[in-house]
Amino acid sequence: xxxxxxxxxxxMMGILFATCAIADSFNSFPGGxxxxxxxxxxxxxxxxxxxxxxxxDSFWWKRLGFRFDFASTKPIRSNINSxxxxxVGDEKIEIGDDLEIATPTLKAKHVAxxxxxxxxxxxxxxxxxxxxxxxxxxxxxxxxxxxxxxxSNGEFELGDERFKYTDGVIHAKAKANxxxxxxxxxxxxxxxxxxxxxxxxxxxxVFTSKSAALDLDIPTDNLxxxxxxxxxxxxxxxxxxxxxxxxxxxxxxxDKIKFYPIxxxxxxxxx
Numbered sequence: 546x547x548x549x550x551x552x553x554x555x556x557m558m559g560i561l562f563a564t565c566a567i568a569d570s571f572n573s574f575p576g577g578x579x580x581x582x583x584x585x586x587x588x589x590x591x592x593x594x595x596x597x598x599x600x601x602d603s604f605w606w607k608r609l610g611f612r613f614d615f616a617s618t619k620p621i622r623s624n625i626n627s628x629x630x631x632x633v634g635d636e637k638i639e640i641g642d643d644l645e646i647a648t649p650t651l652k653a654k655h656v657a658x659x660x661x662x663x664x665x666x667x668x669x670x671x672x673x674x675x676x677x678x679x680x681x682x683x684x685x686x687x688x689x690x691x692x693x694x695x696x697s698n699g700e701f702e703l704g705d706e707r708f709k710y711t712d713g714v715i716h717a718k719a720k721a722n723x724x725x726x727x728x729x730x731x732x733x734x735x736x737x738x739x740x741x742x743x744x745x746x747x748x749x750x751v752f753t754s755k756s757a758a759l760d761l762d763i764p765t766d767n768l769x770x771x772x773x774x775x776x777x778x779x780x781x782x783x784x785x786x787x788x789x790x791x792x793x794x795x796x797x798x799x800d801k802i803k804f805y806p807i808x809x810x811x812x813x814x815x816x
Contacts, residue, residue: 576816579612581745583811588653588683589618589625591809595659599667610661610675616683616809617654626650644701646689646719655683657729673734673743681751681807682726691717703763704787707771708779720760725805727753735813743813750804757799761788 577598583591597610618625659679665671692715693699699710701717710716731749738744763784769776770783 577610579610579813579815581612581811581813583745583809584621585616585807585809587685587806587808588616588655589622590620591616591811593813595661597661597663597815599663599672604666607666608663610663612657612659612661612679614657614659615655618652619654622652644697644715645692647692649687649689651685651687653683653685655681657681657683659729670736673736675733675735677729677731677733677747677749679729680727681729681805683751683805684725685723685757685805686720687722688718688720691715691719703784704790706783706787708763708784709769709771709776711767711769716764716766718762720762721757721799722760723755723757723805725751725753725755727751727755729807731807735815741815743815744810745813746810748808750806752804754803756796756802759792759796759799761792763788 577596577600579593579595579597581591581593585591591614593612593614595610595612599607601607657679659677661675661677663672663675665674693701697715699713699715701708701715729749729751731747733745733747733749735743735745765779765781765784768779768784770779771777
């Protein structure tokens with residue numbers, strides 16, 4: 546029993562020392578946990594959790610911070626699409642060949658890990674400016690209905706072929722899906738308001754080797770094909786060939802874009 550109590554005492558002493566060590570560790574890193582929420586035109590509702598503190602005596606620690614960022618359009622998707630619809634509205638975007646883009650919708654999400662460097666430390670006003678580097682992974686999907694102009698009467702050209710819907714309405718839909726990942730570089734600031742509440746702004750780009758993948762959905766119901774002299778039965782292989790030709794040309798232009806923009810603004814609280 547005495548041996549047991551002796552070992553128990555040694556164990557309790559070890560736990561006490563470990564607890565004190567952890568407490569000292571926390572005391573050496575004063576409060577600086579930060580939480581934020583904001584909005585972005587390219588990723589919807591954003592949130593982050595991180596750490597940054599300008600009260601360190603250390604030259605480097607007062608200039609260093611980190612954040613874990615996550616975002617999705619899902620919570621505010623209806624608002625985003627309503628805003629897009631408001632600004633596009635009846636002002637449809639003409640894309641040639643008597644075709645227009647109407648009612649575009651957006652879905653997006655991302656996760657990221659970032660390191661912030663505040664070059665001016667805790668200097669008043671300038672201390673809120675930061676340089677940011679990190680890594681992003683995300684996915685953005687845009688789809689839009691393709692309709693005909695008033696003069697098209699359901700007719701459209703694709704590649705070297707002409708097609709026509711017998712009901713006079715074009716039913717096609719264009720899609721772009723961008724699954725990106727890569728290093729991020731940007732800048733931003735957080736400006737104090739009151740009681741630890743700050744306004745923040747971020748702008749930068751994700752450098753990625755992947756570009757958006759394009760697709761075109763063309764229903765074949767009520768669809769006819771011009772045979773050179775009259776409208777006749779659709780040849781599905783001709784439609785697929787014509788669609789692929791148009792997509793390949795558009796994809797070449799899209800592949801030139803190797804960066805994804807990130808712009809967001811919001812509020813944060815630093816404990």
